[in-house]
Structure formats: C-alpha cells, structure tokens
Amino acid sequence: ILIMKLLSYDLDRCKGLEMDAVAVNEEGIPYFFKGDHLYKGFHGLAELSNESFAELDDHHHLGHVDAAFHMHFEDNPDDHDRMFFFLDNKVFSFYKHKLEAGYPKDISEVFPGIPNDLDAAVECPHPECANDSVIFFKGDEIYHYDLKSKAVEEKEFKSMPNCTSAFRFMEHYYCFHGHMFSKFDPKTGEVHGKYPKEARDYFMRCSKFSPDSDHVERERCSRVHLDAITSDNAGNIYAFRGHHYLRKDDNDTLTSDTIENDFKELHSEVDAAFSYENHLYLIKNNNLYVYRVGEPHIHLDGYPKPVTEELGIEGPIDAAFVCEDHHIAHIIKGNQMHDVELKVTPRKAGNERPIGPFKRVDTAMCGPGGVKVIIGNHFYHFDSTKLLSTARSLPEQHKVSLELFGCDH
Secondary structure, three states: OHHHHHHHHHOOHHHOOOOOEEEEOOOOOEEEEEOOEEEEOOOOOOEEHHHOOHHHHHHOOOOOOOEEEEOOOOOOOOOOOOEEEEEOOEEEEEEOOEEOOOOOEEHHHHOOOOOOOOOEEEEEOOOOOOOOEEEEEEOOEEEEEEOOOOOEEEEOOOOOOOOOEEEEEOOEEEEEEOOEEEEOOOOOOOOOOOOOEEHHHHHOOOOOOOOOOOHHHHHHHOOOOOOEEEEOOOOOEEEEEOOEEEEEOOOOOEEEEEHHHHOOOOOOOOOEEEEEOOEEEEEEOOEEEEEEOOOOOEEOOOOOEEHHHHHOOOOOOOEEEEOOOOOEEEEEEOOEEEEEEOOOOOOOEEEEEEOOOOOOOOEEEEEOOEEEEEEOOEEEEEOOHHHHHHOOOOOOEEEHHHHOOOOOO
16 A cells, blocks of 8 residues: 555656546546556546556556547447547557457557557547547657548648647647647647646646746636635635635636635635625535635634534535525535525524536536536536526536636637
8 A cells, every 4th residue: 555655646747747648538537647557537646547447457568558539429339438548559448447348459450540559549529520530649640530431631730749648628639748738729730829838737736836837827727627616795706726716806807826825724625615795605624614805815713613513514515605695505515405594593404405407516606697507617507596406407518717717728
C-alpha cells in the first residue's frame, strides 16, 4: 500500500505531466493515461489502469497506452459507445470496462490503412467532420478514417504541433503536447486563439497552478466541474472550484482568488453554497460556515456549526439554493431534494422528493430567472423549483463557461 501511495504521489498530475492518452468513458468522464496508470476525471490520485481494464494486462504487458478514443458510430451498434485502446500493433474495444469478444485485434484488421505505434486518436462525429470519423496521429502524419466507408485520407495540419494525446470534450477538440494543449479545428487542424496553454490550468483541479496562469481566465474557462455556486442579493455570483473561486459582479466584471484568502476558515473544497439575507452559507463536509457579504467577507462568530444542528439534515450535501424573496433552502442529496424553512427554529428538512430527471448534480443556484442545475460543464434551466422536481425529461443544455462566464473557447 505504501509503495502504491508513493507511486501515485510521483504521478502528481499537478506537477505538469505529459499524458500518453485521453478518452472519455460512456458517462462522459475523461480518463487520462500515464504509463500503466490512469486518472479518472479532473482530480484525484492515479490508479493502475488494469484495475479498471484488467484484460489490457492479460493480453499485453501494460507499460503504457499509445492512444485511446470513445467511438461515436450509431450506424454500427457493435462499435458505438465503446472505448478503444491502442497498444503497439493491437487495438482493444471495451464496453463498460469489459473487453468485447474477439479483442484484442490487429490495428490493420479493425482500421485498415492506419499504422501501428500511434501517438494519439480522437473521435470526430458528423457534422463536426464530414462523416463519422476517427482522427489518428503519428508524428506529423494525420489520418482521417471514415468509419462507414473505411476510407483513409491523409492530411497535413500545419499550424498544429505533434500530439502526444488528443480528445474531444464539449464538442471541442484538444491536442496535448507535453503538458501543454491547443484547441484545433478537426477538419483543417487550424489553431485559433492564444495557444498553447497549460493543461493543468484547464483540465486538472490543482491547489497551485503554473506561475504564468491567468487566474480569471483559468477559472472562467476551466473544464473542471464547479463544486458550488450561489448569487447574493446584489446579484454577485460566487463559483467555487477546488482551492479557488470566481466572482462575477452585477456589471459582469470577473475576479478570482483562492478560497483561503477570502474565506480562510474554509481553506478549500466547498460542497454547497446558498445566499440568504445578505449572508453566504457555505457547507463543507458536515459543517456550515456563514459569512456576511461584503469586502472583506466576515465570518460570523460561533461558526462553523454542524449542518444537522443548523439545517436539520445530515451531510454530505451536494447542492443547495434559496430563491429570491423566499425563506426556504432547497437541499440536494443524491437524487433527492429537501426543503428547510429558514425562519423556523429548530430548522428541519422536509418535503423530500426526486430532483426531476437527474441521478445526481454537482451544484445549483437560483436567481430572478429561475433555477440552474449544473452537472459537469453544462447547466439546465428551470423556471421554478416545482418545474425542476416534476420534470421528466432534460431541458436544453447550456455551457457553463460560455453562458455564465463568457468564455468562448
């Protein structure tokens, strides 16, 4: 166990590691591969890849993964929604962490015309590419593979560096080279904007970032999900992620700092947040912290207090929000929502009900326009809490970074 912990420590992705491969699983969670280890999601320690994909070791000594991607090909149900891994001259197909029958196979058998010993691969569904395709990278050689016709078109991406790994996320395409990345057009390879950028600033939740990191730019454009979000009576939005938070005032001005600087009693890692009567209620583990809104935020005497004592419900809590002119805190745990009347003492959670069509949420907030439920990098808008709890299908999906914080890349 000690040896494993030391290995995981040595593979600290916040130190700026070069990843061997990146792919999302069936639930859209990114898997980052380094040597014989992988990282699931945007934070957490490395674990051995063969703990999740045992057959990789059974059929092939797993020193590393060359490339990986998540297949999008609805015309072929046998391949659609599978994760494909490339090791030397072999390809593995997994569905829900189970190796598909007949695999591993030679790359040339499954993807004729594609070379062995790849550097990277990424899926490119229609209409983002002309047809459902996979883009393969080997050195400066780029191969567009048409999944239906099996035709291979070699391309030249002049403005893009050689990719050590690549992946598609939120309909954008990213080429990783070392511990940097560039966003590219999958059809032309063109790179627009100020790239390359530090991967750990946007795809990893770290307590410290690169020395040149622009804190506001990083926090508003990060692909890492928010831990908590709320807005106060003046219309200021507070978004918490890991050790940092982003504030957007009523003039749409953005500022960012560490949680420890402005909410030193919390230090980091906020579970849920809501605003009520000019105070911020921040929940961490089983404790409730209360701050008076202002500059600086003043921590009230006597806090933190147990969540069970203050809200009449046991932690951990996934999300919480209070709607304007109401005195009810809506508390979300798992797939259930509870109401806490804040004017009553002692407070008690009641009216337990499902949170509509969601199995879980990352955070939620309420404002003049209604409720926003945030999962990963997207949010869903509901005109009221009643519509949220009675919804049977998902409404339109919105991008958090773009529509809440104005990040268009």
